[in-house]
Amino acid sequence: MNNLAARLRAMESRTGSVGDCSKIANYRASRHNLFRRRSTRRRISNAQRLADLEDFINRRVQASDNNFFERITQPLDVDEPADDELLTIRNLTLNADQKQLEALYVEALYTITHKVGKEECESRESLYKYVRSAFQGDSQLHNTLMEKAKQNKPPVVLLNVLLLEAKDLIAKDINGFSDPFTMMGVVPGKREIAEVIESNEDEGVKSSRNQKRDSVLHRFGGSFRRKVGKKGSDSGTIPAKLIKASSVQRKTLNPQWNERFQFIVDDVQTDRFHMDIWDHDDEEQSVMDAVSSLNQITGGFKGLGRFFKEVAQSARADSGESTDDFLGCISMNLSDIPLDGIEQWFPLQPRSEKSKVSGSVKLKLWLSTREERLGAEEDDLLDVKEHIELMRQFALYEIRxxxxxxxxxxGVFPDKANTILRQHAxxxxxxxxxxxxxxxxxxxxxxxxxxxxxxxxxxxxxxQDKWQPMTLDKAEEDMLTASFSSFDTYCKRSFAEHRRRFHPSKRNAAEEFASLVRCMRALRDSQFYQKYLPYKRPFHAHLESLIIKSAEDFFDETVESVQHEDPCKExxxxxxxxxxxxxxxxxxxNVIREVGRIDYCQLTLSTWDRMLNEYLTSEMMSERKTDLRSQMKISANQDPPNEDDLVDLIRIHMAFVELRNYRLANRVRGKDESEWYGIFNRGIKNFLELAKEKALARISLSCQLDVPICTSSNDMRHSSSHIDVCHIVExxxxxxxxxxxxxxxxxxxxTKDLVDILCDIVVTYTKKIFSNLEAEGFTGDLQVFVPSPLLQLLCSTINNCEQVRRSLMINEKLHLDDLAIAYERAGHGAPTWKAAVEQRLEQTDATICAEIDRVVGLLTSRLKPQMKKHVFHLAWSPTAHPVEDSLKPxxxxxxxxxxxxxxxxxxKNFLRVMSAQVGIVVHLLKECVDENPGMEPAFYHRLFEAWHVLVDFFHAGGKGLSMEVLETCPEHVALVRTLSLNQTSTQQLIEKYYKDLLKQQAMAEHNVNNEVSECKYGILNVRAYYNANSQTLVLDVIGAKQVIPLDANGLSDPFVVIRLVPKYRYPTQVVSKTRVVSKTLNPIxxxxxxxxxxxxxxxxxxxHFTVMDHDYLRSNDFAGEAFLELADVPGFGVxxxxxxxxxxxxxxxxxQNNKEIIDVLTSRREDKDALEFLRSITTAY
Structure with a gap:
């Protein structure tokens, strides 16, 4: 490994690198040691270091020209609003009055303590626990407030009954209808039965008025009564604590009442609700009077309410009583009424077997309470305000x-919170x-x-869906009106700030803005708003004015925030x-178009375009030392150009173009900017010249600071320099x-100048890195063994070139087709410049590919001598030895x-290496065939099989060279044809020769029949048939037409030579000839x-017909030939x-296609059939 490091250092010293390149060389030398560590963590660490070094080099190269290219294309320096921290409850303080908060706490506990209605929910203890958490109360405070809640007087429970309608009642009157009315009440449950006070004897004498009243009471008493005293004795009928009656609906079986009643409930768990429906027959006394009298009886009983435990469902004991006026009844336990109430049709029930009832009644029943706290001031909105505060407190707790x-x-509350809120409601x-x-x-x-x-x-x-007129009190409507007015103001303010408040960088910004607009629309369209907050303008006009005002404010704020001494920078x-x-x-x-039917883009852009024109006009008339127009002209015309000023000018131009594109996309007509574009055009020319200078300087520095790029997860070789070049092109x-x-x-x-610059940049870079590769020792005299560092440098070099070549595929980015169309429409003629630009790009592409192929050729050709030995071994190995085994070396x-x-x-480069190897193998096989002519077909067949094995090897199951590439390669096609012909037997070659000529004749006949071409050599007319009995082929040679002239007089002396071919099939058949017809082109x-x-x-x-021109002094001349396949002759086969x-x-x-067959047959000098065939065609031609 030390030797490897030394070689790498030597390679670096030959590159002539300067500055920090010595450190880079040391890093390269040590890189292999670092990556050979076994620790995965260390491998990742070193890979990261390499990536950091690469990034450092690229940033250093870019910084060498003060980031010239990056400054032009980077986004403008705009202070985008950051995604501000969204408010959470942890960042808030409630700031509520402690006394009010404790009062609300007590109200929540009071609500749980006295909860009513049937509801399957959490236990009271869990609800108490939830309230304690929501109010953040400690144990002492919770216990104190709990005692306070329990000390408050329990609420009065009320049963609310909404009598809606009945249907399908039974008819009691002679006219086929009834006059139904209802009587209802709450029947007490567990109450002690008081002793009935002895009735006065004088009560036996009753007035006629009392008798009528009793008739009504007598009927109702059958349901609201309880027998007192001994069995069998009827001491009196005890009415319900409070009995109420509905109005009488005349002559109907489907009455509709829609009347509301309310009853005080003593015990929700045991009391019951009962209701009878009767047919009203008393004309002299109203039902309400009778019920009032019934309720007055309660004063004559001691503790009467305790006796109403349940409603008696049995018929009266007195069989003499008539039940003809009874229409049905219902009874239900109050404990079965859900918290939210119940609204449904109740089927009517009979009181006894004698009762005949039908139909059902629709009721809405719900429970409520009324608090009677001592000393409490009357506040009609107290429950509403408490419910609002309670809901807000729970919401804050859930968010927290x-x-x-x-x-x-x-906005979703948990079950515990919903239970408490429903109970409170x-x-x-x-x-x-x-x-x-x-x-x-x-x-x-x-x-x-x-x-x-x-x-x-x-x-x-x-x-808005639930509100209807008269559903809220005046004070409640005032509260709602104030909130709507406040919310409308808040929406306007939020819309005015929508670019900052609903910036896309913020979470849920799009959804929030859409909801804002929908809120504004829903608020303005609601019946409540229109009734209590009338407005002057329709929503469309209101929203349009908000958009314009928002755009104007935004533009003014922006102008204020971008103030700068330099007008161009501003x-x-x-x-x-x-x-x-x-x-x-x-x-x-999209939202504004959907909700308001307003084109937000067009409206905003029109406003900004107007204000921008006003701004530019004012800047041109500015009293500054240098106004905007003068500063831009200076930036465009400076020689040499000032880099910073030129960059600002180009960026201003691109910004104007971008704004113009937005205007065009939204159909906004802008101001004529021809004066500005004249300045920009001059600046663009200077920019291109300066860009070329900067790019070439970057390339030079990038090649000096070049470092390899490789990570532990990917062995692909590159170097940092190609990134800089691709970056410049991009x-x-x-x-x-x-x-x-x-x-x-x-x-x-x-555009042509730009293409020339980019091509020069890429070609310059290609030459530099290949020059560096040659300096490292990669030249034409390569040894068989290539050191690993040098091989990796080669891979890096050609990969760099390939990446740079791909970066130059910019035809679409240049919009050449659009330019060409515009050029023709402008009347400038054919766009010949387009072909020149495309040719320039193609030439550069070809130059890079040629350089890559040249270096790849150096790599692969060094093994050519060894490959030639292996091909020789393949060709001359024993026939019995399998081809695959012979190819293995x-x-x-x-x-x-x-x-x-x-x-x-x-x-792509790997395929280039494979293609180069294919080329060498093809050349060696072709060379082997050429050096060994006239061998047995088996010799060439072995080479043919070997080549197909090699084709599969290079195809590699689709991962290597594609079959299309291999089959269309000219060298491959030529080799396959050569091997195919040489491995073919002589007879098959002769047959192929004639078949090819027959195909040529058929093609010529097709072209003549379809008038594609003329008959070039003439036509021979013959007749033929085969006599199977005598096994004789009869042939009539009629004549010829348009024979080509071969004599000096412009005519010919034609005759026809007739042969049966192939000769080896008919060896005994002699050659026949016709007579010579002198001086004619159409002989008979x-x-x-x-x-x-x-x-x-x-x-x-x-x-085989051969038309010859007879010559007396010299050899006969060949005029043409034709073939007649015997299978087409009548008498043969089909x-x-x-x-x-x-x-x-x-x-x-x-x-000439047949020349290859002739050459192969010529090489077979010891083959009699081949020699005989060659002699026959030589004689004929």
Missing amino acids: LSGAPVRLWD VQGDLTEVHTAMCRWLAFHSMIPIDISFSLLAKTLQNI LLKLLGVINGSCSRFQQYA QMTVCWDRIDVSELTLRIDY LTDMIDIELSAVHKNLLH FDETFEFHIPPKLPPCAML AGGNTLRQFNLILIQPI
Whole structure:
């Protein structure tokens, strides 16, 4: 390892690095030692150190030019509001009066102590415990207040009955209807039965009025009575403690009353409610008078209320009494009434077997209380105020308990709190409207501690849904009116500050803003608001004015906050704030469009655009030493340019472009800015020149400070310099995308300049790092063994180049297509400049790829001698030896080479290494074939099989080179064709030769028939059929047309040579010829030939026609040839029949494709069939 460190130090010394590079070299040398530690913690630590060093180098390179590129593209220096700490209860003090808080504490305990109604809930002890926690009371205080609550007089329990309607009652009158009315009361439960005072004898004498009254009482007494004294004696009927009657509904079986009654309850657990329905027949006395008389009887009994334990359901003992007027009754225990009350249809029950009843009655029953505290001042709103404070106290406790910010509380109370609140509402006789109002007022009072608008919106909607006119008292409506007015003011203030208050960086900001707008809309649209807080303008106009006012205030505040001595810097900050706010439009626009049907973006941008124009006008007329326009002109025209001023100018330009894009997107017409763009255009030219200078200086420094990049989890090799180059390219393209040159032709010129600059930067960097690689010893005379540090440096270098090459794929970022379309529309003609720009980028890409391929070639070619030995071993190993085994030395060597670089290279570069190895193997196999011509086909077949094994090896199951790349590689295609031909037998080659010519003839015929091309060499007309009986092929050579002229007189002396081919299939058949027809291009032969051949056709059997030009003094000239496949001749195979069929054969001349077959056959000098074939075609041609 020490030797490795020494070699690395020597490599660093040759790079000529300066400054801190010596420290970097030491770090490189020690890096391998650090990563070989066994401790995982130490490996992570060293990886972190390497990452920190890389970051340090990159920041140092960027700082070398005062972060020139980063300053241009960085976000403008805008003081974004931080996500302020959301208020929590831990940060708050309640600041409530201690005496009032204790009174509320007592009220909560009092409510639990005297809870009423049927409810399955927690025990009283758990409710006491919850209240103690909510009020943060210690044990002593809790016990003291508990005693105080118990000392207070218990509340009076009230039963509330709402008699709604009945249906399907039985008809008692002759007209088929009834006149129903109800009598109801609370029947006492466990009471001591008092002795009945002896009745006065004089009571036996009754007036007619008393008799009528008793008839009513007599009927009702059957239900509200208890027999007293001995069995069988009826001492009297005891009425309920308080009996009330409803009105009489005339002539109906479905009466509707909607009347409310209230009864005092002595014992909720034992008392019962009873109600009878009767048909009213007494015309002279009202029901109410009768009931009043009935209730007066209670004065004549001692402790009468104690006797009403239950309602008697049996019929009267007196069978003489009539029950014809009874319509039904209901009875239920008060302990069965739920806390929230009950509203339902109750089926009517009979009193005895003789009673005939039907139908049901709809009632609403609920319990409430009335406190009778001594010395308490009368306050009609006391229960409401207590409920509000109690709900607020529980809310504060729940938020404090959760530890979450107030804004995130969802308003859901636990079961214990809900139980206490429901009990308090019931005992205070608070309706649903009251509880909804109390909930709203409680949450509204928590606005100062940042309660969420989402919760307020839901609560507001709830009270608006439940409120109806006359449901609240005047004082209660005044409380609600005051809260709505206060909340409306709060909403206006919040909306005016919505950019700060609902900034996207804050949690739930979007949801909160949406709830704010919905609150404003719901408040204005509510019936209550319209009745008690009338307004002048509709909501649409109100919201529109708020948007405009908010935009104006925001702009004025921003101008005030960005004041600076330099007008350019002030304008830059102002535009930065405005653009930043525009980028957040959608945070607010969607909700306002949905709720208010207002285009928030257009309205706000129009306001800002107007105010910005006013600002610019005032700045141009400023009395400063240098006004805005003059300062910008100076920044654009300075020579040499001032870097800071030029950067500010370009950033102002990009800010204007961004603002203009926002205006265009929202259909806002802006002011003509041609004067400004003239200044900017001059500044852009200076910027490009300065950017090139800065970029080249950065590259030089980055290459000097280059350090490797590698982590323990990833062996991919890079160095820090490529990050700087890619960063420069990215920064410049991003900057260019945000720059807008006003003149089209000028933008095109600047685009070409930009591309030239970027290409020069990338090529310069590529040359530098390859020069550094060569300085480390990676040259053309590489040894077989490459030291690991040098190999890693190679991987890092070509990976850097590949990454930089990818960064230059900027065609889309330059918007060349859009520019070309605009160029043509402007009437400038074809955009030839576009092809030049694309060609420049392609050339740079090709240059980088060529450099990478050159270095990869140096790496792979060093093993070529060894690979050649392995190929020789493969070719000359015994045939019995499997090809895979013969290839193993070669594949093992290639696999070791690939494994050494696989993890260190980008996949693209790894494929480049594989491609280079493929090229070497292909070359060696081709060389082996060329050096060994005329061998047996088995020799080439072995090489052919070996190559397919190698193809699978390089494909590596899809992880290596793709089959498409391998199959389209020209060298691969040529090798496969060469091996395929050489491994093929002579006869198969001859057949392939003729088949290829037959295909050529068929293609020529197709082109002539489809008028794609003309008949170039003429047409031969023949007729043929096969006589199966005599096994004779009959051929008529009719003539030829358009034979090519081969004599000096422009004519020919054509004749036709006829052969059956392949020759080895028909060795006994002689060559036939027609007569010579002199001086013509359209000869007529009319000659017949017969060939005796068997009916079974061998493969590729055909007639070969050769048209020759007869020459008396010299050798005959070749005019063309044609082929007739015997399978197409009638009488053979599928052709069928023995009738002469005419064939018009297109004459062709052989093309160069067949030369490869001829060459292979020529190499087989000892093959008789090959020699005979070559001799035959030589004679023919």
